[in-house]
Amino acid sequence: MTANTTDIAIVGGGVVGGLAALMLAKARPDIAITLLDGSAPGQQDPRTLALAHTTLLSLQSVGIATDKLATAQAKIEHIHVSERRGAGSATLHAKRYQIDALGQVVSAHTLQQAIEQAAAGCSNLSWQMQTRLEQLTQQPAGVDLTLHTGDDTTTQLSAKFVIGADGGRSVVREQLKIARQQYDYQQTALIANVQLDREHQGWAYERFTEHGPIALLPIQAQQMALVWCVPSSDAASIQSLSDNDFLAQLQQAFGFRAGRFIGVEKRASYPLYLLLAERAIHHCCALIGNACHTLHPIAGQGYNLGVRDVVDLVAMVTSAWHSDQGGLQHRDLLAYEAQRQQDYQRIAGLTDSLVRIFSNQHFPLVAGRNLGLLALRKQPALGYPLARSAMGFRNLFGAA
Ligand SMILES: Cc1cc2nc3c(=O)[nH]c(=O)nc-3n(C[C@H](O)[C@H](O)[C@H](O)COP(=O)(O)OP(=O)(O)OC[C@H]3O[C@@H](n4cnc5c(N)ncnc54)[C@H](O)[C@@H]3O)c2cc1C
Missing domain, CATH: 3.30.9.10 (D-Amino Acid Oxidase, subunit A, domain 2)
Structure with missing residues (x-):
């Protein structure tokens, strides 16, 4: 068994984890980043994303x-x-x-390739495929990861900070024992x-x-x-x-x-299921993308929400990371989590309400949603918050 160290380990190199690695590597070339993904190179995500x-x-x-x-x-x-x-x-x-x-x-596959290509130019980023997280152990000043690689060996990696971007069945979330709300x-x-x-x-x-x-x-x-x-x-x-x-x-x-x-x-x-992790952070760890929130695709918001996780997390790490003080302080993670809460609640609430309202054949709801759609047609200003949501703005009623 070999042991290695890195500053930040990102578990999961999908469209969210990959983008987080790229943005972090560009924003802070002095931080060593290691991305670990369990899949084999060339596997294709068949989804199309708006x-x-x-x-x-x-x-x-x-x-x-x-x-x-x-x-x-x-x-x-x-x-x-x-x-x-x-x-x-x-x-x-x-x-x-x-x-x-x-x-x-x-x-999603074309986007993934573009992210990987852009990341290839970052010398502070090591992108490791066929490397699956099996176990995570928190230490006083970091996290030890046990990994299983494609050639059937087990390795250890120690990181000061771990980002779980490993999708809806997140091993990071599970190992941290972060509870989740889930609705099928x-x-x-x-x-x-x-x-x-x-x-x-x-x-x-x-x-x-x-x-x-x-x-x-x-x-x-x-x-x-x-x-x-x-x-x-x-x-x-x-x-x-x-x-x-x-x-x-x-x-x-x-x-x-x-x-x-x-x-x-x-x-x-x-x-399709709704999954919301009860915490987005833990000691020396954070969850982003589907690992933190998996939504119904009704409004095409899942990836867009994940990208806003990445943007806020990278902004926090960029300003708060101090190598001489061991990386991040827990208060920085708490501030990040507080900042993200409103966005999670708003988008998960909007998506979940749309599914439930439009899947229900109870007469008052049928009549109400028809009236709602008619009102939207007659009064286009009502579409403004909907359009801002489709465009990915956080403030639905702000200036365009
Ligand atoms: C039908 C459908 C349509 C959608 N349409 C839209 C849309 O139009 N717009 C939109 O914004 N969103 C849409 N979404 C949501 C979007 O697809 C997801 O939000 C997004 O793909 C999540 O990306 P992710 O990187 O967080 O997770 P994933 O794509 O699940 O990636 C997780 C990565 O982690 C890796 N991994 C998992 N476990 C481990 C482990 N133990 N060790 C190492 N690596 C691991 C996996 O190999 C994978 O590469 C749609 C979803 C569906 C189902």
């Missing part, structure tokens, strides 16, 4: 050319929200807020890229059905990313349908507003 305006700005700040991550047709210029069998529908338009787009759509929506997201018989012209769609929401995001002129949330009890049978039968069932559920579905590829599925 990136909010503020997320794009964060990526650009570390040299990621966001306009190269996707085609020019992958911009969300308009959003159409509607309910199947309901009278209400509403639209949001980027131009109304004097911006080019409400968000940009990218494949009993829905599964079926994702795919679908081909349409006409161009989307910058529209994204969110359609609420009695079984769960369906979202379509623009990726190519006639191609859209699908997130189709179905009851988990139906997911396996829908996934086993042939492509033609899958498209026929989707067409029936979504309708023809976006056109006719004529092709499908890259089908995958994700069970």
Whole structure:
């Protein structure tokens, strides 16, 4: 067994942990950072992410050319929200807020590659794949990590500070015995890229059905990313349908507003649940991204929230890290956690309410949400906080 040391260890090199490593390495070249990821190089995340305006700005700040991550047709210029069998529908338009787009759509895999490429130029960052955290032991002035590597060996790494970015089933969170609130929506997201018989012209769609929401995001002129949330009890049978039968069932559920579905590829599925860790920090440790909060994808907010974790954590470490005093003080972590609470509560609350309100067939709620969508259509100013949320702003009622 070999023993090593580092200043900051980041467990999990997905789109959140990878970005944290890149931003930290650039902000503080004097700090040694080690990123550990259990997966093998080249594994592809099939998800497509709608990136909010503020997320794009964060990526650009570390040299990621966001306009190269996707085609020019992958911009969300308009959003159409509607309910199947309901009278209400509403639209949001980027131009109304004097911006080019409400968000940009990218494949998680392409984004991951761009982050890894940008990180390759940071000499203070060691990015280690096929290195899985197995055990974490807190010491008075740091943390000891026991790792299992791809060549079947066990190594030790000691860090002054550990960031857990290891996703919804976080081993860091589990080892720290941080409790979590978890709610199973009993829905599964079926994702795919679908081909349409006409161009989307910058529209994204969110359609609420009695079984769960369906979202379509623009990726190519006639191609859209699908997130189709179905009851988990139906997911396996829908996934086993042939492509033609899958498209026929989707067409029936979504309708023809976006056109006719004529092709499908890259089908995958994700069970959906809400998870909120009760603490975002512990002695010499912090949790970010899905390790701290895993949300329903209904509003496309999970990654955007994770990026704001990264931005705030990096700002705190940049100003509070003193190598001669052992790194960070616990009060710095407490201040970081207090700063993040409002954002977690707001986004988790918004996302969870949308799922529950639109999944409920109780008459007063059906009538109320139809009235809400109608009001949004008649009074566009009501869409302002919604649009700011889609763009990733923390203050929904602030100046544009
Ligand atoms: C269907 C769907 C659609 C979505 N759409 C959107 C959207 O449009 N917009 C948006 O903002 N968000 C969206 N999200 C949410 C978004 O995908 C997540 O918030 C984001 O991917 C979380 O990234 P992460 O890096 O925190 O976690 P993960 O992507 O889960 O990465 C965790 C990493 O940790 C590694 N790891 C795990 N355990 C260990 C271990 N023990 N040791 C070492 N490494 C480990 C894994 O290999 C992995 O690389 C969507 C989610 C779903 C399910």
